[in-house]
Amino acid sequence: MTDTILALDRSVRRIDADGHLFVERCILSAAVVSPYYGREIPGAEALGLEPDKIYQLYRDADALRAAAETINGKPILDIHQPINAEDHPKQITVGSVANAKFEAPDLVGELSIWDGEAIKSIQDGLNRYVPAGYAYRAIPEAGEIDGQPYTLKMVDIRFNHLALVENPRVQTAIIGDSAPTQTKEKSMAVRVPMSAVAKVAAALKSVRLALDASEEDVK
Numbered sequence: 766m767t768d769t770i771l772a773l774d775r776s777v778r779r780i781d782a783d784g785h786l787f788v789e790r791c792i793l794s795a796a797v798v799s800p801y802y803g804r805e806i807p808g809a810e811a812l813g814l815e816p817d818k819i820y821q822l823y824r825d826a827d828a829l830r831a832a833a834e835t836i837n838g839k840p841i842l843d844i845h846q847p848i849n850a851e852d853h854p855k856q857i858t859v860g861s862v863a864n865a866k867f868e869a870p871d872l873v874g875e876l877s878i879w880d881g882e883a884i885k886s887i888q889d890g891l892n893r894y895v896p897a898g899y900a901y902r903a904i905p906e907a908g909e910i911d912g913q914p915y916t917l918k919m920v921d922i923r924f925n926h927l928a929l930v931e932n933p934r935v936q937t938a939i940i941g942d943s944a945p946t947q948t949k950e951k952s953m954a955v956r957v958p959m960s961a962v963a964k965v966a967a968a969l970k971s972v973r974l975a976l977d978a979s980e981e982d983v984k
Contacts, residue, residue: 777789777790777791780884784881784884785877785878785879785884786860786876786877786878786884786887786888787875787876787877787878788875788876788878789875790873790874790875791873791874791875791876791895792871792872792873793836793862793865793871793872793873793874793895793897793927794824794829794871794872794897794899794977795824795829795870795871795872796823796824796825796826796829796869796870796871796910797823797824797870797910797911797913798821798822798823798824798910798911798913798914798915799821799822799824799977800819800820800821800822801819801820801822801975802816802817802818802819802820803815803816803817803818803819803820804816804817805975805976806820806822806903806917807900807901807902807903807975808902808903812903812905812917820916820917821913821914821915821916821917822903822915822917822918822919823906823908823910823915823917823918823919824919824922825918825919825920825922826867826869826870828901828919828920828921828922829867829872829922830867831922832872832899832922832923832924833865833866833867833872834865835922835923835924836862836865836872836874836897836924836927837862837863837864837865837874838861838862838863839861839862839924839925839926839927840853840858840860840861840862840926840927841858841859841860841861841862841876841878841883841895841926841927841928841929842854842857842858842859842926842927842928842929843857843859843880843882843883843892843928843929844857844928845896845898845926845928845930845976845977846898846926846928847898847925847926847974847976848898848925848926859878859879859880859882859883859929860876860877860878860879860880860883861876861877862874862875862876862877862927863875863876863877876895876927883929886929887929891931892929892930892931893931894929894930894931895927895928895929895930896927896928896930896976896977897924897925897926897927897928897975897977898924898925898926898927898928898974898975898976898977899922899923899924899925899974899975900921900922900923900925900974900975901919901920901921901922901923901975902919902920902921903917903918903919903920904917904918904920905917905918906918919975925974928976
């Protein structure tokens with residue numbers, strides 16, 4: 766129970782002389798079962814998944830352990846968006862991740878937050894969750910973890926970014942993953958020009974990552 770509240774404990778946070786926020790320990794992801802729509806899952810067509818059906822996926826512990834090093838140095842964004850070096854979204858980059866390690870069942874690491882508005886949103890409790898964006902391969906496997914059944918397992922995980930959101934899919938990833946929602950929410954004001962929005966739309970058509978925030982948040 767202690768691990769689930771560490772990122773809310775202000776003793777693990779510090780503000781330096783330049784106003785930047787550092788979080789000494791934060792749960793970034795966890796080897797747990799989470800719900801995803803079929804349309805969110807890579808290779809859905811080949812797996813015979815229904816786009817509008819929710820499937821329970823297990824984020825494999827061994828896969829998370831192997832993927833820990835891929836999240837080091839990755840950016841923290843104020844929206845979920847697949848990224849790459851050729852078209853990096855500087856306008857929405859607010860920090861970075863370091864020193865990630867797997868401590869079963871959690872992937873933990875250190876956060877640096879540079880942007881003043883993002884820091885305020887964390888301190889105010891508005892955006893205190895850090896869902897991850899990552900590539901993975903889903904394989905059919907039925908099982909149960911902590912009483913939660915699943916029918917698919919995530920393997921070959923490779924992290925792309927973290928994002929600050931309100932509604933997490935992994936409940937312990939406090940200050941990455943948000944639950945699917947079928948209710949409409951207010952649109953998020955994003956400090957990003959329209960040209961970048963168009964690029965996001967194009968990227969989402971060609972890249973299918975696990976964006977562990979609600980579909981409305983991603984939009």
